[in-house]
Amino acid sequence: EVQLVESGGGLVQPGGSLRLSCAASGFTFSSYSLNWVRQAPGKGLEWVSYISSSSSTIYYADSVKGRFTISRDNAKNSLYLQMNSLRAEDTAVYYCARRKGSGYYADDYWGQGTLVTVSS
């Protein structure tokens, strides 16, 4: 069974940092690209960042570019999101999601999310 489990969320002050993790199981992690997607309270979905299977291709939303860094460790079946210079508007549930596969353009498995709250 495919599973994605996010962790690392919590309360952080504006300007602070946080590192999110996503532990994967049930599939060949190194073969799949992954995304981080967030959802502010009561709002819609916002894509945050994408990383290809080999980490050779990385994209960021303009809203986080220069502040967030996506990475993965295929040996540990883990995806990460390093978040620096956090702002109140970064408050959201952060989901990791697996791209369905090479040649497919959708995310077929999602974690349950981890809540990040940026507040003083």
Add this chain to the structure above:
Amino acid sequence: EIVLTQSPGTLSLSPGERATLSCRASQSVSSSFLAWYQQKPGQAPRLLIYGASSRATGIPDRFSGSGSGTDFTLTISRLEPEDFAVYYCQHYGSSFTFGPGTKVDIK
């Protein structure tokens, strides 16, 4: 950057009725890159449709997707109680844009 617009914002229907949800792109996009998701309160999104018209694994055939160019449609042929949720379209390009969502609620 492609912007997706979804309409209506809220759709109030009764179980058994047909739901038609629209997703419009600010410029023409490849159908291959258009996906639909369902999200219920407190849950992660669930992939329904990819490539504009292909159902994801385990998705009932009452869900169908269509469209091309700038106009795409998600149709739920007969609403079941579990279908009342928010639906998002997504362009899976270099910016992976989501639409604002359509809420389907019980009339």
